[in-house]
Amino acid sequence: MAQGQKRNKILITGASRAMEDFKWETARELGIQIPESGYMGDLPSRMNGAIGGNMVRKMIAAYENSLAAGTVPPTPQVTR
Template identity: 55%
Template structure:
């Protein structure tokens, strides 16, 4: 793997912008101030883990709804 290459790229390229927006929405819901410069590397592990965990919960719930044929 080349230096600086991302390993977790979205399967659907167009989803990248939506996932990024979701990250900011979840941070706001949790009362976590997102970095102004857009670089998340200086945030605490606890905060980024909380954001990631909540994103995962939301995506799993969305997938379960779609699989069961229910809408939001």
């Protein structure tokens, strides 16, 4: 496994479960068949990349909509 994935940290407590749910929701919207076990290692990287790419698009769109509405979500403080 790539070491970069082990260094990623979710900055907001409790967001890991929400991000996991968001991933499955995005996969369903794309029509990607989700295995019952939850293991997605058998899926081609193109499909996994499509899920991640669409997640980013949706997050950017949500942020842009909040800016247009005049409400900006709080930026988490990074502690090192």
